[in-house]
Amino acid sequence: MNDVLPEPEAALSLTRHRPFVAFWCLRVCTSLAFQIVAVAVGWQVYAVTGSTLALGLVGLAQFLPMLVLTLPAGHIADQIDRRRIMRLCQCFEALAGLLLLVTTATGVSPPWLIYVAVVMVGAARSFEQPATVSLLPAVVPRAKLQQATALTSSAGQTASILGPALGGVLYALSPVAAFAAIVVLFGLAIVCTTLIRIEHAPARREPLTLNNLFAGLSFIGTRPILLGTITLDLVAVLLGGAVALMPVFASEILHTGPWGLGLLRAAPAVGALVMSLVIARFPMRHRVGRKMFLAVGCFGAATILFGLSRSLPLSVLALVILGAADVVSVVIRSALVQFATPDHMRGRVNAMNWLFVGASNQLGEFESGVTATLFGTVPAVVIGGIGSIVVTLLWMRLFPAMRDVDSLEALTPENQPKVQAQPAATAAAAPR
Missing domain, CATH: 1.20.1250.20 (MFS general substrate transporter like domains)
Structure with missing residues (x-):
């Protein structure tokens, strides 16, 4: 087998x-x-x-x-x-x-x-x-x-x-x-x-209604593992967006030229590529939830190291670590979303996930620019790294089900915890 x-x-x-x-x-x-x-x-x-x-x-x-x-x-x-x-x-x-x-x-x-x-x-x-x-x-x-x-x-x-x-x-x-x-x-x-030759089961035919259109968002909202996984990526990347400020670091802090900027931009991808190949050969079998949080914490620590560095080799090393930590988190989060979602909902859930990821990347660059204008380039990156670590610790407490995931393969849409929506009548009668 x-x-x-x-x-x-x-x-x-x-x-x-x-x-x-x-x-x-x-x-x-x-x-x-x-x-x-x-x-x-x-x-x-x-x-x-x-x-x-x-x-x-x-x-x-x-x-x-x-x-x-x-x-x-x-x-x-x-x-x-x-x-x-x-x-x-x-x-x-x-x-x-x-x-x-x-x-x-x-x-x-x-x-x-x-x-x-x-x-x-x-x-x-x-x-x-x-x-x-x-x-x-x-x-x-x-x-x-x-x-x-x-x-x-x-x-x-x-x-x-x-x-x-x-x-x-x-x-x-x-x-x-x-x-x-x-x-x-x-x-x-x-x-x-x-x-790509696969056995394709006929899809469920559902009318295009508002309920079906927002079904992915509703599904995520009632599954703490999915909600925690997707929002962790949104907030951590939003706070840790140091990439947008690399030109400033290259020219004004590390005092290098365009070649140095190219090196900085390539470093996270190099770390991510190496780590993704390592994971492909030696997949994570146990305690994957805690490993994901550890990876996001390392992402924040590497962001802080990059912000404080005044050496080009050290900055490149920090970005390689950042890329490697990020891909560990990405692989676990991507697999969690796939395993925790039934096939007939995967399109809508993955669409929402991709929207959040795209928004976090775009808004993360905007956030970095605003904080750099307000506090300075180095403080902006350091604050973002600290924020990523704080979010990691907070999410570990808010989403214990995600933290306690042991094996990815053991997770199914049926065996994950759910949040039951409060009936409308009960919600209306609840005291304010």
Whole structure:
């Protein structure tokens, strides 16, 4: 049986599991494509407009579709074969890349047309992400989900290291080459998605009502493990967003140049990549709830160390530790959400989770900028790290069920604690 295989052998067996190999390859392709889009579009917008505000609008153009479409995207991911959703979205993303390719090749690249392409990518990604994440438990055996999550995370981390550099090199050679690579990568993702052969149970057909639309949020609210897991990520990342201030640290505190900034930006991804491969070979079997809290605490401590460091090697080391700790938390939290959610709800729950993660990243950068303006750059990062540790200790007390999770594989939607909603009549009669 797979459950009794030695851990390294069990991890390696995923590389011979064809549906997972196809899934992993499609994540590499789409992650690389998104990274190249970010670099190429950023360069092109600034080259055309010369405006930093225009650069900020690129991020807004990606975030707004996610904000508007997340709830219906989650509902649809629970109604239709998720592979069909993914293929359609990848076709739409390839079409956006083709639009950028044609306009660049013909020399007609007005800013509004670039924003249209960015909105197309953001809208497609809003539907693709919940469907993709929700598909993984159907691709691998339950006992391999933690390892599969770690290996999938390694794909994303690899793309975050190589993607910006690849996008920069291609754009330097020719903007047309960069946009052509985007189209090719999304095309390869379509092929990989088509190669995922799994048994697909017919989805529950539910009408698009407000109750069904918000069912994911309601489900999370009645499950302390899910509520604690998702809000821990939201608050910890919100407070620990030191990435936005890296340019200031590189130039004014560590006194290094652009190469040093590149090193700082790559360091968390390097730590995350190494740790994700370690987890894939040696998965966490017991006391995973406490390990998750320990990882978030280490994330906060590494943030403080980075804020106080005046040495480039020490700062890089702190960011490597930060990335490694973050991926431990990400793998456990991702697996907890998958194991604690029934399949017919995974699309909606993962959509809400992705919205919270996206919001925490965006708002975390905003929070770092505001606190740096109010208190200074170093105090802002240190305060954020301390806040992450405080949140960790507070959440351990508020969500003991999450803290006491021992084995991920033993967690099911049926055996987790629930919060019973108070009946409306009782709530109305309750004394105030």
